[in-house]
Amino acid sequence: MEWKPDRTDKKPIYKQIVEYIEQGISSGEFSPDSSLPSERTLAKELDVNRSTVVAAYEELQSIGLVERKKGSGTRISTDIWGISHKRIPNWGRYVEDGSFLPNLPLVQRIRTETQKNHLINLASGELAPDLFPTDQFHTILSKHPFNGHLGYGHPQGNEVLRETISNHVKEYKNIDISPESILITSGAQQALHLIVQCLLKPGDAVAIEDPSYCFSLPIFQSAGLRTFLLPVDEHGVNPDDIISLHKKHRIRMLFLNPDHQNPTGTKLHINRRKRILELSSEFGIPIIEDDPYSLTSFNGEIGPNLKSMDYNGNVLYISSLSKIAASGLRIGWIIGPQKVIERLADAKQQVDFGHSVFPQWVANEFLGSVHFNEHILMLRKRLKERRDEMISALNEFLGSQVEFFVPEGGIHMWCKLNAPIDDYHLLEKSMEKGVAFVPGSVLASKKGYVRFTFGRGETHLIREGISRFADALKSIQSDQQI
Structure with a gap:
């Protein structure tokens, strides 16, 4: 190949390789059923690590442009034009190239996980179902x-x-x-x-x-x-x-x-x-x-x-x-x-x-x-009860490990962890324990914070949720000391 990746480009090299081969298929430079260089050969030609070529070939395979068989190498797929000989769009590329950016992966993960019934949801920024004015x-x-x-x-x-x-x-x-x-x-x-x-x-x-x-x-x-x-x-x-x-x-x-x-x-x-x-x-x-x-x-x-x-x-x-x-x-x-x-x-x-x-x-x-107005009066009363329940649970299960501001309204509690911790790791461990929250790094530039939503957590589950969070935090701290 005469083409070389542009090392000054911010785009990962394996992505550049994928785009080059995809363009070659579209232009006819690489015809269906033709062979591509082996991973080792292409890595040497492009002066890149073999793992970079492997990543590129795996992405090409995932979007159906190449076929890979052990012992036979990598070939351009014979089915890329479809039964009617019309090119199938590379939807993966369209998804990546759109100007409207997706939510952060962590935000997507939290939203997916909080749909599961086994989790105590202290993450979603909404009211619990029993606070809705359903009867009204x-x-x-x-x-x-x-x-x-x-x-x-x-x-x-x-x-x-x-x-x-x-x-x-x-x-x-x-x-x-x-x-x-x-x-x-x-x-x-x-x-x-x-x-x-x-x-x-x-x-x-x-x-x-x-x-x-x-x-x-x-x-x-x-x-x-x-x-x-x-x-x-x-x-x-x-x-x-x-x-x-x-x-x-x-x-x-x-x-x-x-x-x-x-x-x-x-x-x-x-x-x-x-x-x-x-x-x-x-x-x-x-x-x-x-x-x-x-x-x-x-x-x-x-x-x-x-x-x-x-x-x-x-x-x-x-x-x-x-x-x-x-x-x-x-x-x-x-x-x-x-x-x-x-x-x-x-x-x-x-x-x-x-x-x-x-x-x-x-x-x-x-x-x-x-x-x-009847609903608002009820809402204030019940939200205050849930806030107080969360404060009690934080003091009981976490004590001096956290600091927090006591809100006089709203549905959120913002807590500072007094020991350094990887909040992504903490979230994973917490979800294993059955509780979800929002890591502070999703909402702030400073590290070491978490957000609990007392408005979303049912009153009887708030204390249990904080208890599970405390168990997750303790587990991570124990692992760090080993």
């Missing part, structure tokens, strides 16, 4: 028959639901906004995607909290954005850090979760809220306020949300029913300047032609009924 929904569905329109709706979402949300945020969060400035979304996740895709461009710099849920999301990298981190302490992010980042990188957008932040549970101090809004106006930086948890405040004190203090239209406010009612309902909303909402609504129309009719109807009936 049954009442709504039985007493209020649906008689709405079944065609495509308004691009921004059902008009009646948007009116109800407008009244809801005014009553509970002191946000005074018209229905025209609201867009219904498929939860907060879709809201973030629409904002990133429609309002930013590749190369833009954005600031996110560290730790934060956003840290785990590939949407920023998929969009070609540069992300910079704002450390979170017990009072939230420090406005001085925003100034420093903006001077260095010209921050274009700021993503914040001010109330009972995921994962730390902290609440952004009121003085910092005021200062951040001042900086937003001074520098012209939009703020994306993600507010899934403020209604869970255990003492009933809510806000003030950044949006309720926003007199200049600098804040895009995101919220949903996912963390306070039912994640499967997929009802969220964005509140912001009308021209921004119209732009985002246009993009949503391109994706799904508007939100599903029935979830919007159910959400409207629930939000506008007496059932909603």
Whole structure:
């Protein structure tokens, strides 16, 4: 072969070999049933390790381009053109080359494993089934028959639901906004995607909290954005850090979760809220306020949300029913300047032609009924009980091995392990013991943390889950001492 791999390319050499042979097959340079050089011969020709060639040939075999037989070497497959002599797409290559990045492998693993019934799930960021307003929904569905329109709706979402949300945020969060400035979304996740895709461009710099849920999301990298981190302490992010980042990188957008932040549970101090809004106006930086948890405040004190203090239209406010009612309902909303909402609504129309009719109807009936406030009061009480149960279990089974911030709302507990540990290894061992959590490295730049979700764990299983985690930690520490 005259071709040589490019050692300055960041792409692994075995991948370069795979692509070269694949292109040779497409161009006819390598015809079906022809032989490829032996692993040893090709390694010598390309001046690479034999293991590199083995990896390349194994990938080519896995996607059906070559056949390998012991004693006969490696040959181009005779079936690559299919029965009708049409080339079969290399789906593996398409999967790898797409611009929309997949979730981190660890995140995918956690989501797969938590579907298994034998695991105590302290990982998933949602409410436990017994905290859903199931009875209230049954009442709504039985007493209020649906008689709405079944065609495509308004691009921004059902008009009646948007009116109800407008009244809801005014009553509970002191946000005074018209229905025209609201867009219904498929939860907060879709809201973030629409904002990133429609309002930013590749190369833009954005600031996110560290730790934060956003840290785990590939949407920023998929969009070609540069992300910079704002450390979170017990009072939230420090406005001085925003100034420093903006001077260095010209921050274009700021993503914040001010109330009972995921994962730390902290609440952004009121003085910092005021200062951040001042900086937003001074520098012209939009703020994306993600507010899934403020209604869970255990003492009933809510806000003030950044949006309720926003007199200049600098804040895009995101919220949903996912963390306070039912994640499967997929009802969220964005509140912001009308021209921004119209732009985002246009993009949503391109994706799904508007939100599903029935979830919007159910959400409207629930939000506008007496059932909603009854549910929130129940939710606060039970979440506080579960938080207290987790604190008790952490103290009993882990004691001085962990430090943690006690949240006054939300569903998460952020714990610092006081001894160095490989959190991936700890997760594997914990799942062997029958409990799942989220390693801190998924959510933060600093090592040595874990996130437990007390909102997802049933009360009677929280203590058992922490006990199993403690057993896993003890097992790893024992192995390290051998």
